[in-house]
Amino acid sequence: MEVLADWVSRISNVVWNGLLLYLLVGTGIVFTIRTRFIQVRKFGAGWKHLFGHFSLNGEKAGKDGMSPFQALTTAIxxxxxxxxxxxAATALYSGGPGAIFWMWLSxxxxxSTIYGEAVLAQKYKTTDDKGHVTGGPIYYIRARFTGKFGKFLAGFFSVAIIFALGFTGNMVQANSIxxxxxxxxxxxxxxxxxxCAIIAAFIFLGGVGRIASVTEKVVPIMALFYMAGCIVILCINHAAIIPAFKSIFVAAFDPQAILGGAAGITVRQAMRYGVARxxxxxxxxxxxxxxxHALAKVKRPQDQGEIAIVSVFIDTFIVLTLTAMVILTSGMLNPGAPDGLQGTELAQAAFKASLGSAGMAFVAICMLFFAFSTIIGWYFFGEQNVKALFGHKAVKVYAAIVVICIVIGSALHVDLVWNLSDLFNGLMVFPNLIALLALSGLVAKAAHDKDIMK
Structure with a gap:
């Protein structure tokens, strides 16, 4: 088992730290150029669309989809x-403060990439065998590539995402909680x-209506709760904020100026870990x-694309950055040190340094909300692909397997499961990027406010 886990880990590292990083960033650059910096031009419009549909108790989602805000919260x-x-803690330990700069850049x-994904998901959404609106990469992959190649590419994506998110991914999330x-x-x-499994089963069995109802309430509350805690700590550590920001920009291009030669962290490592994380x-x-995003009820695909832009901003530029700043201002970071704290332990130590034992409890509660909301979202993404491959009759079987995975994952930290999750996460990206690049012309047309539904 250890040998297999080691081999899977090596393959996963090659996938994530090699070709995939270049492809993901490269695709983002291509879309940024072809859409004429859509993430800048339509950034304000995205927030306008978001607040225009904001509600903690919106309309009930059903066969015809969900509100744009519910789609956004499900994605987030x-x-x-x-x-x-x-x-964030892992990126800081392995890549130093400079990793955060490369995280921002990626x-x-x-x-712009997620804009394209949302637009294409809206363009090619359809109805399943029960008349429910559905969509996702499997449908725009099939639309772009016909014949055996298209079927293989779409099928490969669906199987990979079911295993990556629905099964192994949710085991990892349950273990974190x-x-x-x-x-x-x-x-x-x-x-x-x-x-967790009992609560998850209750939500799963309620279908898209219950999933949307839960995410529209839980996601805004958990985000605000976490942000408030981080801001309190940054107020306590206010004197270290400017030096922390300075370390991010300096270490992105000259790690030794901040860390010294002992850490052995290079610009390449800062870039690699920042972009990957x-x-x-x-x-x-x-x-x-x-x-x-495919299920959002919007007038034009572009509207949901603009809202999707906001989701990346919230995730990386707000939530992830706040975590990084808490760690950097806490004084608990010791990049590259063999005995240095990393991962969740580093984050807990950073919060504990300012809040005492309450900091440990705060991180545990946030991990619960963050990981559990991810379980809901990942289950839903997998479910859409189960329906596409096997029809509605397979959904209950899929839900039962996910619930079992949650229980097993919570009790076991098996390296093989974690490594398989990383590997399948990487593998499912390739079919999606191939389709995105092949359909980039359509996304560019949408970005220039042209009708793409004809």
Whole structure:
């Protein structure tokens, strides 16, 4: 088992730290140029659309889809997860403060990519065998590529996302919750997992209506709660804010000027870990969030594309950046040190440094909300692909398997599962990027406010 886990880890590292990073960033640059910097031109319009549909108790989602705000919160539920806490800490430990700059840069280009994903998801959405509106990369892949190649590419994407998010991904998220509660409160991990599984099953069985109703309430509340906690800490550590920002920009191009030679962190490492963690967190180009954006009831595909831009901004430039600033101003970061704290432990130590034992509890509660909302979002994305491949009859079987995965994942930290999750996350990106690039002309047309529904 250890040998297999090691091989999967090596393959996953090659996928994520090699070709995939260049493809994701490259796709973002292509879309930024072809859309004439849509993320800048339509940034204000995205916020206007968002607040125009804002509601914590909006209309009930159903067969004909959901509101644009519900689609956004469902997407953000998946985007804002443990990566915003543990991922930011990992990037800082492995890449130093400069990793945050590269995280921002990759997110900037990712905003144009996610615009394209949302627009295409709206353009090619359809109805399933029960008459429910559905959509996602499988449909725009099929639309662009016909014949056996198109079927293979679409099928490969769907199978990869079901395993990456629905099964192994949700095991990882459940484990993050149980570990955080065990560390902070001494709660038995399996008990935490069973409670999460029961609540998740209740939400899953309510269909898209219950999922949308939960995310539109939970996501804004959890984001504001976390942001408030971070701002309190930054107020306590206010004297360290300007030096922290300075370290981000200096270390992005000259890590040794900030860290010294002992850490051994290079510009390449800062870039690699910043870009990788940023893209993994905001999911731009990965093909996951289009499943939510496809269901939004909007007048034009461009409207939801502009709202999608906001989701990356919230995930990376607000939530993830706040985590990074808390860690940098806490004095707990020791980049590259063999005995240095990293991941969730580093984040918990940073919050504890300012809030005492309450900081540990705060991180545990936030991990619960972040990871659980991701479980809901990832389940939903997988469900859309299960219906596309096997029809409605397979949804209950899929839901049951996900619930079992939540329980098992909460009690076990199996390296193989974590590595498989990373690998499948990477593999599902390739079919999506191939289709995105092939349809970039259509996205460019939409970005120039032309009708693409004819």
């Amino acid at each position: 539920a998946a985007q804002v997860g443990t990566g915003n806490i543990a991922g 997110a900037f280009f990712g905003m 149980s570990v955080a509660f065990n560390t902070a409160f001494g709660a038995p991990m399996i008990v935490v997992g069973i409670i 940023g893209l993994f967190s905001n999911e731009a180009g990965m093909g996951s969030t289009p499943h939510a």
